Amino acid sequence: MMKVLYTFLKDLKVSFKTFYIYIEIIMALIFVVILLFVVPEDFTSKEVLYVHVDSSIESNFITRELEKHDDQGVVFLESRDEIEKVLEQDRNSVGVSISKDDDKVVYDIVLQGYENPKHRNMIEKSLVGYLARELPEYKSVTEITTLNNYSERLTDRINLLPMFLLLNSSFTGLFIVAAYIFMDKEEGTIKAFAVTPAKVWQYLLSKMGMMLFTGFLTGIGTTLLVARLDVNYFYLALLLIVTNAFGTAVGLFIASFYDSIIKAMGAIYVVIITFAFATISYFVPSFSPFIIKILPSYPIIFAFREVFLENPNISFIYYNIAGFGILAVIFFIWANNRFKKTLTV
Amino acid sequence: MVRKIFTITKRDIKSGLRDYMILYIIIAPFILAVVLRMMTASVGLTTINVAVDKSIDEAFIEYLGQHVDIEIFENQDDVKNRVNDTDDIFGLVKQSDSYNIIQQGNETGGGIDVLDFIVNSYENQDLELPVEVNISDVGWRLSPFKQFGGNLLTIFVSVFGGMIILMNIVEEKQENTLAAVSVSAIKRIEYVIGKALLGFILPIVHAFGILAILDYGDINYIMVSVVILSIAVISVIIGFVIGVTNDNILGAISSMKMLFVPILGSIFGAIFLNSKWHFLLYWSPFYWAFDALNSIILQTATWSQILINSGIIILITAIVFMMLSKRIKRGLS
Numbered sequence: 001m002m003k004v005l006y007t008f009l010k011d012l013k014v015s016f017k018t019f020y021i022y023i024e025i026i027m028a029l030i031f032v033v034i035l036l037f038v039v040p041e042d043f044t045s046k047e048v049l050y051v052h053v054d055s056s057i058e059s060n061f062i063t064r065e066l067e068k069h070d071d072q073g074v075v076f077l078e079s080r081d082e083i084e085k086v087l088e089q090d091r092n093s094v095g096v097s098i099s100k101d102d103d104k105v106v107y108d109i110v111l112q113g114y115e116n117p118k119h120r121n122m123i124e125k126s127l128v129g130y131l132a133r134e135l136p137e138y139k140s141v142t143e144i145t146t147l148n149n150y151s152e153r154l155t156d157r158i159n160l161l162p163m164f165l166l167l168n169s170s171f172t173g174l175f176i177v178a179a180y181i182f183m184d185k186e187e188g189t190i191k192a193f194a195v196t197p198a199k200v201w202q203y204l205l206s207k208m209g210m211m212l213f214t215g216f217l218t219g220i221g222t223t224l225l226v227a228r229l230d231v232n233y234f235y236l237a238l239l240l241i242v243t244n245a246f247g248t249a250v251g252l253f254i255a256s257f258y259d260s261i262i263k264a265m266g267a268i269y270v271v272i273i274t275f276a277f278a279t280i281s282y283f284v285p286s287f288s289p290f291i292i293k294i295l296p297s298y299p300i301i302f303a304f305r306e307v308f309l310e311n312p313n314i315s316f317i318y319y320n321i322a323g324f325g326i327l328a329v330i331f332f333i334w335a336n337n338r339f340k341k342t343l344t345v
Numbered sequence: 346m347v348r349k350i351f352t353i354t355k356r357d358i359k360s361g362l363r364d365y366m367i368l369y370i371i372i373a374p375f376i377l378a379v380v381l382r383m384m385t386a387s388v389g390l391t392t393i394n395v396a397v398d399k400s401i402d403e404a405f406i407e408y409l410g411q412h413v414d415i416e417i418f419e420n421q422d423d424v425k426n427r428v429n430d431t432d433d434i435f436g437l438v439k440q441s442d443s444y445n446i447i448q449q450g451n452e453t454g455g456g457i458d459v460l461d462f463i464v465n466s467y468e469n470q471d472l473e474l475p476v477e478v479n480i481s482d483v484g485w486r487l488s489p490f491k492q493f494g495g496n497l498l499t500i501f502v503s504v505f506g507g508m509i510i511l512m513n514i515v516e517e518k519q520e521n522t523l524a525a526v527s528v529s530a531i532k533r534i535e536y537v538i539g540k541a542l543l544g545f546i547l548p549i550v551h552a553f554g555i556l557a558i559l560d561y562g563d564i565n566y567i568m569v570s571v572v573i574l575s576i577a578v579i580s581v582i583i584g585f586v587i588g589v590t591n592d593n594i595l596g597a598i599s600s601m602k603m604l605f606v607p608i609l610g611s612i613f614g615a616i617f618l619n620s621k622w623h624f625l626l627y628w629s630p631f632y633w634a635f636d637a638l639n640s641i642i643l644q645t646a647t648w649s650q651i652l653i654n655s656g657i658i659i660l661i662t663a664i665v666f667m668m669l670s671k672r673i674k675r676g677l678s
Binding site (some may be wrong): 015019020023024026027030031034038039040084087088091092101103104105106107108109110111112113114115116117118119120121122123124125126127128129130131132133135137138139140141142143144145146147148149150151152153175176179180182183186261262265266267269270273281285286288289293298299302316 | 368369370373376377384392393394411412413414425428429431432433434442443444445446447448449450451452453454456457458459461462463464465466468469472474475476477478479480481482483484485486487488489492512516519591593594595596598599600602603606610614618622625643
C-alpha cells in the first residue's frame with residue numbers, strides 16, 4: 001500500500017506541473033459562477049396559450065377560468081387568424097379559439113402540427129373532462145394516492161448540479177486517465193516503472209487515486225459553493241468515490257485496447273457522448289426509452305439528485321453505491337489483466 | 346504558397362488516418378445524427394406514461410391507449426414499484442367502483458390532472474355536453490426536440506475541427522517535428538493556414554451532413570456555411586492556443602474539456618431560459634450561432650440577421666484573438 005501511496009503522491013506532483021489540476025479547478029469555478037450569477041433560480045419557460053374568445057360568448061365562466069392561469073402565460077387575442085399568425089412566429093405555443101355554434105360552445109384548439117395522435121387525443125379528452133365537471137349529473141370516479149408525501153422538487157438551479165457531478169466529477173477519470181497513461185508511455189516513465197519492484201495494479205490504482213482526488217475535490221467544492229449545507233454530504237461523498245472509480249476503471253479498460261492516446265480518445269469520446277444521453281431523460285422524466293435506461297449514467301444522475309433532497313431514497317443510493325462499486329472492481333481487474341500484458345512493452 | 350499549404354493539410358489528414366482519430370471524428374457526428382433522427386421519429390411530443398394492472402378491463406385499456414402510453418403489470422404492488430421508479434409514470438388501478446390514480450409525488454408538469462380528466466371522461470361518456478372540442482393545427486411538422494437537437498449537435502461538433510488541430514500540434518511537439526518545420530522553406534503563415542484548413546472544412550462537412558440526415562426540408566445551406574465558418578474561426582483559434590501552450594496531451598485534453606461548459610451552457614440557456622434572460626448569454630459566440638441556426642432551421646432567417654449574428658461572432662473572435670495572438674506566436678516559434 002505504501003508503494004501505491006508513494007506513486008500517487010508523485011502523480012499528484014506531476015499533475016500540478018502539467019496544470020491539469022488547475023484546469024479542473026478553474027472549470028469547476030466557472031461552472032459555479034455561471035450557476036450563481038447567470039442562471040436564475042427558476043428559469044423554465046412555459047408554453048404560451050393564445051386565446052381568442054368570440055364576442056358571441058357571454059359566459060363569464062370561461063374568462064374567469066382562463067384568468068386563473070394568467071401567471072402561466074395566457075394571452076388574449078382578437079381573432080382566430082391572429083392565433084394562427086402568432087403560432088407561426090412562436091413555435092413553442094398553442095392556441096384556442098372559443099366561439100358559439102347554435103347552442104353549443106365550440107372550443108377549437110390550434111396546435112403546431114408535430115404533435116402525435118396520442119398527444120392530440122390527450123389534449124382533447126382532458127379538456128372534455130375538465131368541462132364536464134360543471135354538469136350536475138357528472139360523477140367523479142377517481143381518487144389520487146401519493147406514495148411519497150415528502151416528495152420535493154429542486155430549484156432549477158440546484159437541478160443542474162447532478163448533471164455537472166455526473167459529467168465532470170464522476171467521469172473525469174473516464175476522460176483523462178487514458179491521456180495520463182499514454183503521457184507516461186511517451187515520456188518513458190512506464191519503462192522506468194517496469195524495472196521497479198512495484199506491480200502494474202499499484203501503478204493503475206495510483207492513477208485511480210489521482211482521478212478520485214480531482215473528481216472529489218471539484219464535486220464537493222462545487223456543491224458546497226452552490227448548494228451550501230443543504231446537502232447530504234455523506235451520501236454525496238460515497239457516491240462520488242464509487243462513481244468516479246467506476247468511470248476511471250472504464251477509462252482504463254478502454255485505454256488498454258489502444259497503443260496511442262489519439263486512438264483511445266476517439267473511443268472514449270463516443271462512450272462519453274453516449275453516456276451523456278442520460279441527461280435528456282433526467283431533464284424530461286416522461287421521456288425515458290429503454291435504450292437510455294440501460295446506460296450506467298442514468299441511475300448515477302438520479303442518485304446524485306437524491307442527495308439534494310430532504311428525504312432521500314436511501315435504498316436507491318446504497319443500491320447505486322454497491323452496484324457501481326462492484327462494477328468498478330470488475331473493470332479494474334479486467335483492465336489490469338490487459339495492461340499486465342501490454343503496459344511494459 | 347497554396348501548394349505548400351495543402352501539403353501541410355494533407356500531411357495532417359494522412360497522420361490522422363493512420364491512427365483512426367480523424368475517421369472517428371469525421372464519422373461520429375453522423376452516427377449521432379442518425380441516432381437523434383431515430384429518437385425524434387418516435388417522439389411527437391412526450392405524452393403521459395401510465396402503469397395499469399389486470400383490474401382495468403380490456404375496453405378501458407384500449408381507450409387509454411389512444412391517449413397515453415401504457416405498461417401493463419400483474420398486480421397493484423408491481424404498479425406501485427413501477428411508479429416509484431426514477432422516471433415519470435403514474436399508476437392506475439380499479440377498486441370496486443372507483444379508480445385509484447397513484448403518483449410518486451415528484452412528477453413534473455400537470456400530468457396528474459390530465460390523467461384524472463381522461464379517466465373521468467371515460468366513465469362519463471354518456472353525458473350530453475353542451476360543448477364541442479375540435480383539434481386543428483397550423484401545419485408545422487418539426488418537433489422542438491428535433492429542432493433544438495440538430496442545432497445543438499451541429500454547434501457542438503463545430504469544435505471538433507479545433508480539436509484535430511490541437512491534437513496535431515501537440516503530436517508535432519512531442520515528436521519534435523515543429524522544430525523541423527521552422528527550418529524548412531515553409532513560412533509560418535503557410536503552416537498556420539495549412540493547419541487551420543481542416544478546422545474549417547470539417548465543421549462544414551459535419552453541418553451539411555447532420556442537417557441533411559435530420560432532413561429539415563428546404564433550408565438555406567449558404568446561410569448555414571456562413572454561420573458555421575464564423576463559429577469555426579473561434580474553434581480554430583482555441584485549438585491553436587491550447588495546442589501551442591500545452592506540451593503534453595494531458596493538459597491539452599483537459600483544456601478542451603473546458604470548452605464544453607460555455608458551449609453547452611449557452612445553448613441550453615438559449616433553449617430553456619426565458620427570453621428576458623437571454624442578454625446573459627450575449628458574450629458567447631455559440632449563443633449567436635445557435636440563434637442564427639435556429640432561424641435557418643425554422644426557415645425564418647433573413648440575410649440581415651445571419652450577417653449581424655455572424656458579425657457579432659467574428660467581433661467576439663477578434664477580441665479573443667487579440668488577447669491570445671502573442672501566445673500563439675510565441676508557442677509556434
